[in-house]
Amino acid sequence: GTAEIGLIGLGTMGSALALNIAEKGFDIAVWNRTPEVTRDFAKEAGELAPRVTPTETLEELVAAIAEPRAIILMVPAGDPVDQQMAALRPLLGPDDLIIDAGNANFHDTNRRAAEDGGPFLGIGVSGGEEGARHGPAIMGGGDRANWDRVAHILTAISAKYQDHPCAAWMGEEGAGHFVKAVHNGIEYADMQMIAEIYGILRDGMGMEAAEIGDVFERWNDGPLDSYLVEISAKVAKATDAATGRPLLSVIEDAAGQKGTGRWTVIEAQHLGAPIPAIDSAVMARNVSARRDLRAEGERLFGRGPETMPDAPALETLEKALIAGKIMCYAQGFSMIARASDQFGWALPLPEIARVWRAGCIIRSEMLNDMASALTDDPSRLLIFAPDFAERVKDTQESLRETVIAAQRAGIAVPALGSGLAWFDLIRTARGTADMIQGQRDFFGLHGFVRMDTGATDQHGPWAG
Numbered sequence: 001g002t003a004e005i006g007l008i009g010l011g012t013m014g015s016a017l018a019l020n021i022a023e024k025g026f027d028i029a030v031w032n033r034t035p036e037v038t039r040d041f042a043k044e045a046g047e048l049a050p051r052v053t054p055t056e057t058l059e060e061l062v063a064a065i066a067e068p069r070a071i072i073l074m075v076p077a078g079d080p081v082d083q084q085m086a087a088l089r090p091l092l093g094p095d096d097l098i099i100d101a102g103n104a105n106f107h108d109t110n111r112r113a114a115e116d117g118g119p120f121l122g123i124g125v126s127g128g129e130e131g132a133r134h135g136p137a138i139m140g141g142g143d144r145a146n147w148d149r150v151a152h153i154l155t156a157i158s159a160k161y162q163d164h165p166c167a168a169w170m171g172e173e174g175a176g177h178f179v180k181a182v183h184n185g186i187e188y189a190d191m192q193m194i195a196e197i198y199g200i201l202r203d204g205m206g207m208e209a210a211e212i213g214d215v216f217e218r219w220n221d222g223p224l225d226s227y228l229v230e231i232s233a234k235v236a237k238a239t240d241a242a243t244g245r246p247l248l249s250v251i252e253d254a255a256g257q258k259g260t261g262r263w264t265v266i267e268a269q270h271l272g273a274p275i276p277a278i279d280s281a282v283m284a285r286n287v288s289a290r291r292d293l294r295a296e297g298e299r300l301f302g303r304g305p306e307t308m309p310d311a312p313a314l315e316t317l318e319k320a321l322i323a324g325k326i327m328c329y330a331q332g333f334s335m336i337a338r339a340s341d342q343f344g345w346a347l348p349l350p351e352i353a354r355v356w357r358a359g360c361i362i363r364s365e366m367l368n369d370m371a372s373a374l375t376d377d378p379s380r381l382l383i384f385a386p387d388f389a390e391r392v393k394d395t396q397e398s399l400r401e402t403v404i405a406a407q408r409a410g411i412a413v414p415a416l417g418s419g420l421a422w423f424d425l426i427r428t429a430r431g432t433a434d435m436i437q438g439q440r441d442f443f444g445l446h447g448f449v450r451m452d453t454g455a456t457d458q459h460g461p462w463a464g
């Protein structure tokens with residue numbers, strides 16, 4: 001065969017990725033479990049059709065690709081990946097590379113890298129269908145030599161920030177899928193914080209959806225310039241065709257999730273890495289899904305006043321969102337640094353920030369500054385880097401004012417509030433864990449360290 005790469009799974013993501021690959025000038029052979037899907041895909045490839053070889057059996061697919069082969073899997077994460085690998089591997093030569101480009105749990109990618117026996121990469125692809133078609137962010141994991149074999153294709157199809165391709169090798173094994181999971185966790189928190197500010201504008205200040213859209217649109221021209229703020233403005237301004245009312249007023253307030261945010265939170269717990277803004281965002285989605293519970297809660301306890309007596313100025317809310325966003329990213333990057341240590345991966349923090357600048361859902365201008373801040377000292381907490389320390393000094397009082405005003409009015413701001421609580425913990429040199437240690441020693445004789453002498457394994461008067 002002569003195709004430079006193969007692809008299995010012509011669903012939403014796979015078909016978009018295949019067209020992107022063909023458009024960048026690479027010959028690609030494709031196969032799908034349901035053959036009609038492959039035939040329709042080939043018909044709809046239009047002027048890209050000469051670069052696409054549709055195949056109807058796995059044998060045909062393998063035969064169509066030049067050796068040593070590289071084949072992308074774009075099927076649902078979990079069992080389908082194991083099934084496809086089991087069906088495919090026996091048909092391949094010893095140097096043929098399988099690339100799982102779905103949203104695998106990185107533990108599965110670690111396992112597959114160890115068990116598969118042949119060359120294997122796990123890559124995280126972000127940006128939804130639009131990204132896959134015109135330029136996603138790509139986070140690669142596996143042996144570096146295998147990444148280098150396909151890097152020219154993956155960088156060609158990736159998003160570009162100015163001229164910098166948003167595709168990079170993150171490290172061994174499941175490093176790429178791990179970084180993708182943290183990306184999704186940050187995405188949850190970023191979205192949640194925007195939704196919390198929306199709640200203040202709507203319930204605390206009585207603004208109409210379209211006005212809220214105008215506010216977000218203005219913010220998108222400032223430090224908050226980002227894809228998520230941009231689309232939030234568009235969502236707020238959209239009108240429902242059936243009723244002529246604001247679209248938001250007809251959308252059920254129950255959030256869906258596919259689980260990547262939850263994976264991030266679970267992994268953070270294993271790592272002992274605090275990511276409270278992301279925890280809170282996952283929690284809030286889970287509470288949102290319990291509409292019956294919330295209705296009962298409102299019947300029993302009532303809700304806060306219709307409008308806030310002390311509503312913060314719009315500029316204060318903007319700064320609160322800036323501060324909250326910085327806390328959220330500081331937590332996410334510090335989790336990545338922690339994983340890098342514990343898994344022995346040497347994850348490239350500045351490069352991760354650079355890859356996220358375009359193509360993916362959390363893309364924003366601020367990530368460019370984060371990349372610079374992390375380049376100076378990747379192991380330093382983001383809010384300690386001079387540039388970001390200045391931003392925090394400038395915005396943290398606004399975050400505090402916003403959280404206090406919302407909480408006084410009974411408007412839930414879990415992600416902004418926990419971002420602030422984390423910040424207050426981080427800047428308290430003398431904390432309150434002396435009490436925790438005292439309690440632990442009291443009931444369990446766990447011992448404590450004396451600060452004056454440094455003596456360890458000390459006990460209070462209750463001992464012995």
Ligand code: NDP
Binds near residue numbers: 014126128
């Ligand atoms: P779709 O449901 O659109 O497509 C799934 C594809 O996988 C179809 O081609 C389907 O074939 C095939 N498939 C399903 N089960 C099996 C199986 N057991 N064996 C072989 N093939 C199978 O999914 P998406 O394209 O949305 O998602 C694919 C992957 O990409 C997932 O891991 C997802 O999490 C990830 N992803 C998705 C994003 C998105 O925005 N949608 C963004 C980033 C990542 P058939 O036609 O026969 O059913």
